[in-house]
Amino acid sequence: MPSKQTNRRGYIPGADAQFASWLNFLVNYTVEKTSGQTPAWDHIPSSRVTELVDLNAQWRTAFAKMEGPHTSVDTKTKNNARKEVTVCVRAFVAQYLRFPPVTDEDREAMGIPNKDVHPSRIDPPKTRPVITKIKPLGAFREEIYFHDEATEESNAIPYGCNGCLLTFTCGPKAVEKYKELIQTKLMTHSPYIITLPQEAENQVFSCATQWQNERGELGPLSEIETAVVWR
Numbered sequence: 001m002p003s004k005q006t007n008r009r010g011y012i013p014g015a016d017a018q019f020a021s022w023l024n025f026l027v028n029y030t031v032e033k034t035s036g037q038t039p040a041w042d043h044i045p046s047s048r049v050t051e052l053v054d055l056n057a058q059w060r061t062a063f064a065k066m067e068g069p070h071t072s073v074d075t076k077t078k079n080n081a082r083k084e085v086t087v088c089v090r091a092f093v094a095q096y097l098r099f100p101p102v103t104d105e106d107r108e109a110m111g112i113p114n115k116d117v118h119p120s121r122i123d124p125p126k127t128r129p130v131i132t133k134i135k136p137l138g139a140f141r142e143e144i145y146f147h148d149e150a151t152e153e154s155n156a157i158p159y160g161c162n163g164c165l166l167t168f169t170c171g172p173k174a175v176e177k178y179k180e181l182i183q184t185k186l187m188t189h190s191p192y193i194i195t196l197p198q199e200a201e202n203q204v205f206s207c208a209t210q211w212q213n214e215r216g217e218l219g220p221l222s223e224i225e226t227a228v229v230w231r
Contacts, residue, residue, distance in 0.1 A: 024060065025111070026110045048092060051185070055088050058084075059081040062081040062082075091186050094214055095212070098215075123213075125213055127220075128149050129146045129149070130222055131144060131225045134205070134226070136227055136228055137230075140198060140229055142196065142227055143191045144192050155189070162186070163212055164186070165209065165210050166194070166209055170200040171203055171204060181206065181224070202228065202229065208224045209222045
C-alpha cells in the first residue's frame with residue numbers, strides 16, 4: 001500500500017523515497033491488472049504500460065545511486081529521471097486510470113484520489129501541433145521541433161494540455177496511414193529529443209502529433225512527417 005502523504009501539487013508524493021514507493025506500487029499494480037486478471041484492464045495499450053515500466057526502472061536505478069557516494073551528475077540524472085517519469089505517470093493516470101474498468105477501490109489502493117482533481121471543465125484540444133523540423137542527431141536520436149498552429153511565434157503548450165502526444169514508427173519506408181503509427185511518447189517541450197532503438201538504424205522515422213489535455217483527451221492529428229535514423 002503506498003503512502004497517503006501527498007504534496008501541494010496533488011496525489012504524487014514529494015519526497016523521493018515516498019515517490020519511489022508509491023510509483024513502484026502503482027506500476028506493479030497496473031502490470032498485474034493488465035496481465036489477464038478479471039475484469040481485464042484491456043483498455044490500456046501494452047506499449048504505454050511498457051513505457052511506464054521502463055521509465056520507472058530508469059528512475060529507480062538513478063535514485064538507488066543516492067544511497068551511497070554520488071556526484072552532482074548522479075543527482076541531476078536522478079532529478080531528470082523523476083521529471084520524465086512524473087510526466088508519463090500523470091498522463092497515464094488521466095488517460096487510463098480515471099475510468100472503468102478501474103474502480104474506486106483500485107484507485108484507493110494505488111493512492112489516486114477518486115475526487116476529480118480537475119473540477120473545471122477543460123475542453124478537448126481543438127488545434128494541432130505543427131512539426132516544424134525533425135533534426136537527426138545521430139546515436140539513434142531525433143530532435144523534434146513543434147508549435148501550436150494557432151501560435152506560430154511561440155513553442156508554449158496550449159492551456160489545459162499536459163503535452164504533445166507523439167505517435168510514431170520506424171520502418172524501411174515512410175508510412176502514409178495514421179494506423180501504422182503504433183508507438184507513443186508524450187513530449188513536454190519543444191524541441192524534444194527522442195531516442196530510438198538501435199534496430200532503427202538507417203530506417204525512416206515517421207510520426208504525427210496531437211495535443212493531449214489534462215484529462216487525457218486528444219486533439220486533431222498533425223500531418224505525418226519523416227526523418228532518417230542515424231547511428
